[in-house]
Amino acid sequence: MKDKLSRIATSTAADYADIRYEKNHKTRISYRGRALSEVASYETFGGHTRAYAGGGKAVATFSGANRAETMAAAVAASARIAARHRDKPLRIAPAPVLISAFPIVSDSHPSAVSMEEKLALAAHYNDLILAEPLVATTETDYDEFVSHRVFVNSEGSVIEYDVVIANIVGRIVTKKGDVVQRIRFAFGGNEHFDRLIGREEDLRRLIDVACRLVEAQPARSGRYPVILDPSEAGLFVHEAFGHLSESDSLQNNPSFRARLNLGDDVGQPILNVSDDPTRNGLPGSYPIDDEGVRAVRTPLITEGRLTGRLHSRETASEFGEPLTGNMRAVDAQYTPIVRMSNILIEQGQSTFDELVSSIDDGYYLVGAKGGQTSGDQFTFGAQWGFRIEGGQLGPMVRDINMSGELFSTLKAISMVGDDVAFGERGGCGKGSPMQLNRMSGKGAPHIRIDDVTIGGIA
């Protein structure tokens, strides 16, 4: 198969062409309350091809491998049509030709675990949650994705690689009177099934939070200084800064491009941020991207200065910057786009006590609850939080969503903690059509932000 695809790519009438073909296996087990609502096992095949010709670009998705040749020819023709409507040709940066294989080896590969064992584990955690009287219902999912990919291009690269991720994720839903609250949990996030086992204490801590949260008061709207826990701080740097370090977001946005020059001061000297797909065992760890480029660590902010950004071959050419290996596609139905791998605020020096005692009237916000960004505007939620009054942690609060503007908020990070933790499940939607990427890692220590807007009906 790979030889045939390679012949098609190298004979396509284009300046550059590539084909990615995938065999994917997915397993999903879903509990909704006591009901085992879904047991499903899927196998999919599919391909994606891209071409650059005369400065134009086209891409195509197809189902069967027998369509590869037809679709590769079609995208080459479409790329030439696209070229006629561009006054500025699209180019791609040179990349090494690679003939290699990157298999994933694991002592506890999820494919080697029986369906019975996966079912029993999901049921065990689900039962643990349901044993608590305040729990109204549960969402407990075992989610496994095993992908074998072949990438070939017209330059002669032939690469085989795997993508493997297994998670147990869900929500604990508690109810008291009219108050209903949801707390997320996620275990796993890599190719090792054994990371999902023995997580009862982690789950019990979250069940306890969910039960306490229905007694809590909503956060009060207003502008406050806040402490973000590592999960929230990781989400913040992902949403607020990370998306603007993805160069395809900047490539065609002249006003932001002018505001984000390498070397610009974007934060205080205590702030260091990097993107690192080479750290083992995290949701966004991988050796090679979906454009056949080796993954590397990229320092994005160094001592408060902008020092790098994330690239495809096309954006690296456009910006005249080094390749970073950040082109990823969720699966063969999608074209690769520039994505963060594992984004990290690096360790600082402040202790947790120093962070809390620095705030007279604010909030300590815990647990990522999703977010959204548009240019320099961002919004993200916290699963729960605590009032801080007079430098002391106060009562728990619920229903917290906050927003801000990137450039002023980055400069408002005034303290960085001496602890770092990574989340175990990625989750990021980007692109049109939207690609929901579970292989997006986020890590951070506790941080203090001097001023964010908290919304709320209270």
Next chain:
Amino acid sequence: MNPLIDRARSYVDQAELYWTRQHDISVSYEDSRLQSINESDTSSLALRVIDRGRLGATYGIAPDRDRLVNEAKQAAAHGDPAPFSFAPEARYPEVANYSDRAARLSSEDVVALCEAVRTRILAKRPDASLRVEAGTAARHLDIETTQGAAATHRSSEMYIWFGAPFKGAGIGVYKVAAGVTPLNPPDDLVDEFVRWYGWGEATSTPRTGRLPVVFAPNAASLYLLPLWAGLDGDAVDKGTSPLIGRVGEAILSPLLTVVDDPLRADDPEARPFDDEAIPCQRRPLIHRGSLTGFLFDLRTAALQGTASTGNAVKRALFGGGTETAPAPWPMSLVVEPGDSSFDEMVADLDEGLVLLGGLGFHSGNYPQGQFSVQAVGFHVQGGRVVGRLENTMVSADIYTDLANVRAVSREQRRSFGMLGALAPYVLVDGLQVTGR
């Protein structure tokens, strides 16, 4: 009959085959230049079975079909008892939303539409960093069951989405037009874009407090998604819907009527049957503010001792598609028009907001009817727009705050995003705004 269903019959008690084929062409422009031409030619299958009373599912793109039945049967061996049977034979309503002319459009035809819109806008706003995405799609869906259902439907669509971020900002103004047949350049939307883009050149932050808010059609999902979460038959079954036991009660303003209408022939999303081959129907969900019913698929209907309302859709809050298990969703929402107009609403405001959308919806407590988002839209003072919103959050509990609707417009527009609808402008008396 599909041979797969025939084969399944001898292996399992019941089977349901979902088979979709789709051909899409789309063209995207970034910063006023053609960025990429995209084509997609895909086919996928989903098979659900009930074997010895238990439910299992499998799915494939270009799959080995012999494996599908066995995989589904093996999944069913572990599954829970199925509380329902797959759809029986049924008569489906006529929905003629396929155009051969739209299905045969080429990438050059789509580029021509984009170029026409680009030229019209740049003639009036040469400084706009224009984004355009246009495309055409032809879709074919078949669902067959061993219980006798044999549903088939084909549809076509042509759409164009265009707009531009405000200068120096990430947010902007975007418009969308879609139809079953080939589109002409939507001149009315181009004019509206140019007018609104001009409004956004200045920034403004309203005061903190309760202020009237005009929901533009595209902001309708801010109140329709929490409403869906309350109408969802699964939330009813789990006891978490805030609307349980409230059918017949006034839950929103009497000026609001919300209908699920999947049978409109001019709607590319219209369809005669849902994703479980149950016939679709036009059905009011909120009639003059009163709750008239919930959304059920086969599973949730069986658990609640009622019939499916034909609202099974293979989607989730994010994503969806053939591999997604069916769940209750509205098929095609329509918020009925009123007798006011957008311009009258704006002129009526001493201070208020025009909401075009909100960032961060999904991180709020929407299942309980609440949203708390960064407001995207315009600030109105003294009856006129003074600039685009900046550093502003807006929060609401729809069951409290949307009881106080002051006006609903005659104009309706198709909205896009997380939950599309045909919606008017809706002026609400007072929402909590966090600004200056």
